[in-house]
Amino acid sequence: MFAYYLDLALRSLKRNKVLTALMVLAIAVGIGASMTTLTVVHLLSGDPIPGKSGVLFFPQVDPENPARADHTEPYPAMDYRSATDLWNAHRADRQALVTSSPVKVRAPETGRPPLILSMLSTTTDFFPMFEVPFQYGAGWSAQDDANHARVAVISADLNAKLFGGANSVGRSLRVRDTDVRIVGVLKPWRPTPLFYDPWSQNFSKTEDVFVPFTSSMEINEGNFQAYTCWHVPDDTHHLQNSDCVWVWLWAELDSPAKASSYARFVADYAEQQKAMGRFAIGKEHVRVRDVMTMLTARGMVPDDVRLQAWLASAFLAICLFNAVGLLLAKFLRRSGEIGVRRALGASRRAIFSQCLVEAGVIGLLGGFFGWLLTLTGLWLVRQQPVDYAHLAHVDTAMFLTTFVTAVATSLLAGLIPALRASRVVPAWQLKAL
Amino acid sequence: MEIRPIFASLRKHRIPACLIVLEIALACAVLCNAVFMISQRVSDIHLGNAIDEQGIATVVLRGTDDNLVGSDIPRNLAALRGIAGVNAVAVTSTLPLSHNNWGWSFGLDPDATISDQKSHNVSLYFVGEGADQALGLRLLQGRFFNGDEYAGSKFDTAPLPETHVVVVTQSLAKKLWPGQSALGKTLYSMPHYYTVVGVVADVLRPAFGNQAGPYIYDSTYYPLSAGGSKGVLAYYVIRSAPQDRERIMREAEQKLADLNPGAVTKAQTYSDIREKYFADMSSMAWMLVLVCVVMLAVTAFGIVGLTSFWVGQRRRQIGIRRAVGATRGHIMQYFQTENLLLTSVGVAIGMGLAFGINIYLMQHYEMSRMPWYYLPGGALSLWLLGQASVFGPAQKAASVPPVVATRSV
Numbered sequence: 011m012f013a014y015y016l017d018l019a020l021r022s023l024k025r026n027k028v029l030t031a032l033m034v035l036a037i038a039v040g041i042g043a044s045m046t047t048l049t050v051v052h053l054l055s056g057d058p059i060p061g062k063s064g065v066l067f068f069p070q071v072d073p074e075n076p077a078r079a080d081h082t083e084p085y086p087a088m089d090y091r092s093a094t095d096l097w098n099a100h101r102a103d104r105q106a107l108v109t110s111s112p113v114k115v116r117a118p119e120t121g122r123p124p125l126i127l128s129m130l131s132t133t134t135d136f137f138p139m140f141e142v143p144f145q146y147g148a149g150w151s152a153q154d155d156a157n158h159a160r161v162a163v164i165s166a167d168l169n170a171k172l173f174g175g176a177n178s179v180g181r182s183l184r185v186r187d188t189d190v191r192i193v194g195v196l197k198p199w200r201p202t203p204l205f206y207d208p209w210s211q212n213f214s215k216t217e218d219v220f221v222p223f224t225s226s227m228e229i230n231e232g233n234f235q236a237y238t239c240w241h242v243p244d245d246t247h248h249l250q251n252s253d254c255v256w257v258w259l260w261a262e263l264d265s266p267a268k269a270s271s272y273a274r275f276v277a278d279y280a281e282q283q284k285a286m287g288r289f290a291i292g293k294e295h296v297r298v299r300d301v302m303t304m305l306t307a308r309g310m311v312p313d314d315v316r317l318q319a320w321l322a323s324a325f326l327a328i329c330l331f332n333a334v335g336l337l338l339a340k341f342l343r344r345s346g347e348i349g350v351r352r353a354l355g356a357s358r359r360a361i362f363s364q365c366l367v368e369a370g371v372i373g374l375l376g377g378f379f380g381w382l383l384t385l386t387g388l389w390l391v392r393q394q395p396v397d398y399a400h401l402a403h404v405d406t407a408m409f410l411t412t413f414v415t416a417v418a419t420s421l422l423a424g425l426i427p428a429l430r431a432s433r434v435v436p437a438w439q440l441k442a443l
Numbered sequence: 444m445e446i447r448p449i450f451a452s453l454r455k456h457r458i459p460a461c462l463i464v465l466e467i468a469l470a471c472a473v474l475c476n477a478v479f480m481i482s483q484r485v486s487d488i489h490l491g492n493a494i495d496e497q498g499i500a501t502v503v504l505r506g507t508d509d510n511l512v513g514s515d516i517p518r519n520l521a522a523l524r525g526i527a528g529v530n531a532v533a534v535t536s537t538l539p540l541s542h543n544n545w546g547w548s549f550g551l552d553p554d555a556t557i558s559d560q561k562s563h564n565v566s567l568y569f570v571g572e573g574a575d576q577a578l579g580l581r582l583l584q585g586r587f588f589n590g591d592e593y594a595g596s597k598f599d600t601a602p603l604p605e606t607h608v609v610v611v612t613q614s615l616a617k618k619l620w621p622g623q624s625a626l627g628k629t630l631y632s633m634p635h636y637y638t639v640v641g642v643v644a645d646v647l648r649p650a651f652g653n654q655a656g657p658y659i660y661d662s663t664y665y666p667l668s669a670g671g672s673k674g675v676l677a678y679y680v681i682r683s684a685p686q687d688r689e690r691i692m693r694e695a696e697q698k699l700a701d702l703n704p705g706a707v708t709k710a711q712t713y714s715d716i717r718e719k720y721f722a723d724m725s726s727m728a729w730m731l732v733l734v735c736v737v738m739l740a741v742t743a744f745g746i747v748g749l750t751s752f753w754v755g756q757r758r759r760q761i762g763i764r765r766a767v768g769a770t771r772g773h774i775m776q777y778f779q780t781e782n783l784l785l786t787s788v789g790v791a792i793g794m795g796l797a798f799g800i801n802i803y804l805m806q807h808y809e810m811s812r813m814p815w816y817y818l819p820g821g822a823l824s825l826w827l828l829g830q831a832s833v834f835g836p837a838q839k840a841a842s843v844p845p846v847v848a849t850r851s852v
Contacts, residue, residue, distance in 0.1 A: 029751075032744050039737055114506035114707065123700075126505050126707045242632070245600040313808050314727050317480075321734055324473045328738060331466040332745040335459050339752030395722040426458060 011360075012367065019368035026340070030372070033336045037376025037420055040329025042383025044322040045412045049384065050391060051319045052408060053401045054213070054311045058201040062141060063301035067261045067269060069096065069276045072295030073253075074240045075288065084295040086208035086308060087237040087255040092283070094257075097133070101275050102261035103268065104135040107223045108206055109257045111234045115219055116184040117172040127168070129185065130217035131226035137163070137194075139262050140206065145169070147179035147194035155222050160229075163194040163220040185219060188229045202401055203310060205301055208237055208258055210308040213398035261298075273298040312398075326419070333423040337372070341365055341431040348431055349439025362432040369424020370417060377416025384412055449781045452757075459749055464789045467825055470742045471793025475821035476800050477731045479813045484728040487655045488721045492539055493644035495579030497685040498530070499713035500692035501538060501678050502699050506706045513670030515703065516571065522698050523679060528687040533577035534669070534676040536569035538713070539647040539662070540720040541678075547603065549630035549637075551619060562632075563619060564658070565611075566648040569604060569667040569675055575643075577680040580664075583613055585626045585641035588666040597671020601635070604665050609637035612645045614660035630663070637665065650720075652809070688712055742825075743832040750778060750836035754843075761840055762847030771841035778837035779830060786829035790822035797821060 023030045057063050071092050072084035088096075097107050109131050116124040136142070137149035150161045162183055169178055182189045204212040221229065232247035236254035243252035263269040277293035284292035299307060341348075348361055384404065391402040404412075453460045507515060516534055523532045537543040548562035549555065555562050574580075575587040588608060596606035609630060616625035616639070625639045645660040667676060679699065683691045689712065696710035754761075761774055797818060804810040 029748060032748050036741055036744065039741060043734065043737070116705075124506055124705060124707050242602065246602040247600065314723070317804075317808060318730065321473065321477065321731075324469055325734065325738055328466055328469050328473075329741055331462045331469070332741055332748075335462040335466070335745055336748045336752075338459050338462075339749055343752060343755065394726045395719070396726075430458065 015364045015367040016371070018364060019371045022340075022344070022368060023371065029336060029340060033333055033340075033372050034375045034379060036329045036332040036336070037373065037416060037423075038379035038383055040326040041376060041380025041412060041416045041419065042387055044326040045380065045384040045408070045415065046387030046391065047315070047318045047322040049388060049404060049408045050315055050398070050402055051311055054203070054315060054398055056202070057302060058203055058205040058305075059140060059301060065262055065264055066139065066301050067102075067263055067272065067298050068301070068304045069259055069261060069272070070295075070297040070299075071276065071280045071283075071289070072291045073255065073283075073289055075290040077290035078240075084297060085238060085255045086258070088257050088259055089253070089255050090250045090257050092279075093259045096259055096276065096279060099275070101272055103264050104139045104262040106133050106136040106139055106260045107257055108132045108136065108260060109223075109234065110207065110217055111226070111230050113186050113219065113230050113233060115168075117181070118184055119181065120172055122172060125171075127218040129219045129221055129226060129230060131221055131223045133223050135262070136220070139260065140201070143197040143199055145195045145197045146177045147192070149194055150222055155224055158224045158228060159222055160188060160190040160225055161193045161222065162190040163196065164192055165196050165216060165218045166198045167215070168218040169195045183219070185221065185229055186233075190221065190225075190229070202398070203305065205305055206258065206260060211310065211312050213401070269298070330419060330423055333372075333420060334426055337369055337424055338427040338430060341427045344431075345434050346439050348434045349436045352434065352436040358432040361434075362428050365428030365431050366421060366424050369420050369428065373417040373420025373424075376420055377413045380416050381409070381412050446780060446784065449777065449784060453781070453784075456753070460785060463746065463749055463785050464792065466742055466745055467786055467789025467829070468792035468796055470738055471790045471821045471825050472796035472800055473738060474735060474824065475794070475797035475813065475817045476804065477735050478821070479801070479817050480810075481728050481731045483811070484724045488725055488728070490647060490655060490659065491645060492647045492717075493581050494539065494646055494713075495682055496713050496717060498579065498682045498688065499577070500681050500683070500688050500695065501711055501713065501716070502681070502692070502696050503677050503709045504679060504699055504703060504706050505677055507674060507703055508705075509674040512672055512674060512676070516669035516672070516676060519679065519699055519702055522702060523681055523695050526691055526694050526698070528683050528691055529681055530684070531573060531576040531682045533574040533680050534571040535574050535578070535678045535680055536567070536667070536675045537649045538678055538680070538716060539649060540717050542650045542720070544649040547632065549632050551628075551631065553631050553633065553636070555631045555633065563661070565615060565661045565663045568662060568664045569672070570664055571667060571669060571672070571676055574664075574680065577682050579682060580646065581644040583642045583644055584624065585610075585639070587641055593666045594668050596666045597668055598673045598675065603632065603635045604667055604671070606666055607636060607638055608640045608666065610641040610643055610664040611639055612660050612662050613642055614645050615663065616642050618657075618661070739828055743828055746782065746829060746832040747836060750782065750833050751839070754778070754836050754840040757840070758843050758847055761843045762845055765843065765845035766848040774841040774843070775837045778833055778840055782829045782833040783826070786826050790825050793825070794818045794822060
């Protein structure tokens with residue numbers, strides 16, 4: 011029966027090519043626009059580190075003293091003292107101090123011109139914690155952290171730029187005025203968004219040079235910048251004792267029990283600092299959030315993209331109304347034919363399913379062209395001067411979603427017209443013939 | 444024109460009529476808001492900026508030795524002045540729209556501190572001698588800095604320079620001291636204080652959020668000596684006639700690279716800096732334009748399709764009307780009036796919806812209130828669209844010969 015309906019549907023679609031083309035176009039455009047923006051939203055709100063995002067935590071305390079009345083959330087960064095106090099306590103399974111700064115980098119042996127790059131200062135656990143993939147070598151040891159070792163890990167990008175992608179472990183790099191030894195080279199690695207830093211909606215590349223936290227404090231002294239300050243620092247070149255937040259702490263906690271005990275530990279710390287008079291607000295402003303909670307709290311998807319998604323949904327609705335109107339017109343135009351079929355014994359159900367098959371065919375065609383339009387749309391997004399442009403690709407899930415949405419949309423759009431068509435009263439139509 | 448028969452026939456086609464009304468309502472709501480967003484972005488892209496945008500090129504020099512800048516900067520400037528066609532050269536800490544923003548909050552009372560809620564956030568521009576000429580700043584009141592003020596200003600360990608003079612923009616002067624002359628007034632952030640010696644025409648900040656607000660011109664200028672600049676003065680600003688700019692920029696970059704072998708140079712014309720800053724906004728604006736055009740096209744196709752269907756369905760009725768004396772004009776008018784009625788209901792709902800969406804966007808996004816005239820504007824364009832798209836099918840209807848009435852359909 012289905013094959014027969016399909017044949018009928020194709021014949022009917024061929025009969026009025028312009029109307030068919032209009033319907034397919036309407037659905038295709040609606041699907042294309044909405045799936046393009048939905049794909050972007052889906053990719054932007056994705057998990058930057060699937061599998062581990064639930065065990066990585068971002069503790070926050072509020073060192074601001076005196077506290078501002080309009081300040082209801084702690085800053086997404088810590089002052090040096092709080093961060094190092096919490097890190098030194100070693101209460102997590104793994105933990106990393108993180109901060110970044112601009113620095114001049116040269117590879118003296120290569121004779122290439124110097125580069126101004128972003129350097130990440132961190133501690134040994136950073137690499138295993140965030141599952142950073144290595145091409146050559148490995149990260150540094152806890153001993154290196156303690157010894158202020160002059161070592162560095164570089165990105166795949168920088169390795170390609172300076173050493174043509176060869177194994178550069180053991181070679182030396184001049185970071186500002188200090189020679190450091192390369193101990194590891196990363197594979198291309200780009201968590202999206204760049205979740206471990208405090209800047210919201212950051213889809214940029216990772217840093218190019220990774221240096222032990224303690225060593226970098228000496229190497230790049232004076233070039234660290236504060237996220238924000240609540241008192242003017244006496245000496246902008248030494249943020250260690252300033253009333254500024256500029257260091258981020260990450261903790262890996264493998265079980266919920268550990269997570270809650272760690273949260274208690276941070277709260278106790280804040281209370282103790284409050285009792286000492288260093289903090290104005292204690293545990294009320296303590297947050298220990300996992301990756302996704304923290305990203306959601308700071309807003310993952312840029313406003314422009316969310317606006318576009320709204321716009322595209324309105325657009326899909328317009329296209330849907332359009333498709334329903336046109337399908338209705340198409341089915342009711344055949345009232346005479348339907349009347350004859352009903353009079354010859356076709357049930358309402360049969361008419362209904364025949365109409366739905368026709369709507370489904372239009373949906374499939376619309377979905378196909380909509381998918382092509384989605385590809386075009388994503389290509390357009392990739393040409394945009396935005397830092398998430400590289401993400402805009404269709405994955406299998408989104409491909410299936412597009413098709414299912416297209417067919418579901420047109421079946422939905424076919425529902426009312428098909429119902430109307432199946433209600434055609436045969437006698438009236440036969441009289442009119 | 445009798446409209447009762449139209450109502451009667453619309454009542455028979457309730458679902459398609461409702462669909463068309465809904466489609467028009469939604470299109471009207473989206474159109475009003477999208478056009479409003481486009482206009483906001485376009486006005487942002489064209490924000491005024493009182494520097495010589497067409498004549499400025501810049502080379503950013505980073506990675507120099509902070510201890511040698513006292514002699515390096517004068518040497519570099521002298522070399523740049525030697526390039527043929529250069530009108531003025533100077534060093535600054537940043538440029539408008541360069542994203543390299545250094546903000547600070549000042550109060551108007553001597554006891555003001557940075558975390559005061561009353562204090563005003565401004566952008567800081569540290570400039571070397573001759574920057575007013577190189578940038579093309581337009582002085583409106585007072586004076587720019589004199590040689591002693593440049594020579595005497597330096598960075599110590601504090602993040603603000605050791606000087607006591609400042610030049611502010613006109614907008615900032617009006618905001619801080621409404622109805623008074625800004626000259627001689629003082630900005631405080633103890634232990635630092637700066638007295639206004641001059642007011643310049645409005646220059647944009649190096650960076651502001653996604654949306655232009657009343658704060659975009661809050662820029663302040665401070666003199667700074669080369670020797671005391673601690674590497675802050677990294678932007679070499681080179682002003683020339685616009686047609687020489689590209690060549691001079693290349694030569695300047697080459698010269699600076701040769702003179703400072705260990706440093707990193709980056710050359711850009713000012714027009715490029717500006718274009719890059721607004722690239723996001725202009726691509727969003729184009730996207731919105733595209734959406735509007737396609738949306739209107741889809742709506743028009745919908746109207747054409749449905750009206751054509753109605754015309755086909757009513758051939759016999761039209762034939763009868765023609766046979767009993769209706770002119771072709773009457774038939775045209777019938778369909779045009781029908782469309783006008785449907786569109787009117789649609790835009791009435793659409794204007795309400797547009798207003799609602801605007802309120803929602805104001806609450807959830809940085810969006811300002813839509814001026815009232817966008818609503819009738821959107822309504823008018825949908826009326827026109829409706830009439831334009833109904834014209835073809837209506838003409839087809841008018842060409843139905845009266846003889847149809849005597850045949851069965």
